[in-house]
Amino acid sequence: MILSVDDVEFSYQSKSVLKNVKFKVNKGEVVSILGVNGAGKSTLLKCVNRMLKPKKGAILIDNFNLNTLNSEEIARKMAYVSQSVNGNYINVFDAVLLGRKPHIKWEVSKKDLEITGNVLRLMNLEEHALRYTKELSGGELQKVVIARALVQEPQILLLDEPTNNLDLKNQMAVMKIIRDISKSQNISSIVVMHDLNLTLRFSDKFIMLKDGMIYSKGNSDVINSKNILAVYDVNAYVDNYNGIPIVVLA
């Protein structure tokens, strides 16, 4: 087990956002967090990363209590891919190299450059390496941000709607990268998702949030008509296509 979230509560001022949230993540697992807008998915991700401090509860990463780690130590264990990514006048190589920041003392080392080069190749970004990120398409930019998270050499990857704004091909590509990396490098991924079919295809475990509480969690069985109706207020049934469950809206 790499992450344990125990009885976490969080509120913005007086508005309670997360209540009694409890789950565990094993090494190399891809876990999806599902729910309607405002259910507390992004807040949960930010609590795990200590960008937000929970009011109550304990989060253990790699058996360390999150509260005992400083922000650089957390950044060496966990990488976060934010929902909003924007390009600027920083080239792709530098943008990815930035992920080494928690490891860099004063200046970049040979190892930092090597890791960056390797991840750029892994992500098929080599040809763009010297372009400014503002010149990239949405899909390319998303890949750059994931690449930055990877050079952090984290044990846990947190991704907030990584397929947001991407076309179908890039959605598949990005999710495949996340899954492949989780499996090949034993990195756990926690992904906030909206597309149930995409989720079913690439995730091992599912956490369905409703009003800040876990409504259901487990393997793909939890994605069923009853739960979809309860969580999303939408009628749907779950079918099977070549062994892959698919959600069809009624």
Place this chain on the structure above:
Amino acid sequence: MTKNITEKYAELNRKKILIGLALLASLFLFSLYSLSIGGYKLALSQIYMALIGQGEASANLIIWNIRLPRIIAAIIAGISLAVSGAVMQCTLRNPLASPYTIGISHGAMFGAAFAIILFGIGGAESTGEIFINSPYLVTIFAFLGSFMAALVILLLAKLRKFTPEAMILAGIAMGSLFSAGTMVIQYFANDLQLASMVYWTFGDLGRPLWAEVGIMAIVMFISLIYFIYKRWDYNALESGEESAKSLGVNTEKTRLVSMLIASLLVSVNVAFLGIIGFVGLICPHLIRILIGGDYRFLIPISALFGAILLLVSDTIARTIISPIVLPVGILTSFMGAPLFLYLLIKMYK
């Protein structure tokens, strides 16, 4: 293949270093040129002898008492304004951020006007030349005014957890408040006081003596060390608030301390020199367009470019219609604005 791309990257960085070195060499050569020209032209040999303290008395006097402090003031002010502009644009996440957008210059103007009318220290010679007979008091009040503007914004940001956007808006509000205050003072001032106030606002690099140049240099060095130390944090901030936090950057603290230091740096410069516009706004943008927004290079190269821009502007300002010396702020805008517009047009082609 991996080797290839890291090599290409290293090559690109070497190019940036070369640009920096070229700018440094240009700055040095232009400083020499600037030392030589003026009402009294000096040959290189005379400059050399004067610099090592063995020149003729008149050359020594011109070099050591007039031109050298002025040139060094130009270099320090250019570096300070450009670098603080770069840092403010990053920490306030706004391309329009500059020492002037957050009300610092308006605060300085108010402070100076206040001192001039309160102590009655402005006046005119019988020749009609305007003077300020207690420049230290004006400087101190200008500093207090400018730093007060910055502190109000920073305190609001700290206590009320202002976003960078709100900080810019607060800066504009403070600027407007100080402008109104200045106008009230000007309305009730007599002609001579009014003339002194206007005269003070024209940035002038001839004002500081060695002691003041020394103070400016110390503040500049300390600020530069901090900014360079924080270069990775600025790169992280450029990629967004959440990304920066997840990379281990304490964004609120970095933002506040950086703004405090940048404001202090600008306040010291404005207090000693008056208002020199545009350098802080355009230098970082120009360099960002030329070499990109990596703060490891953006800070030193903007600094060098700012120094050159201000030194060239000042050299033109004091020689173009010699013996009349134009306020350098006019020249920086006249030279910087068209260059800036040209680059913007090129960018959006």
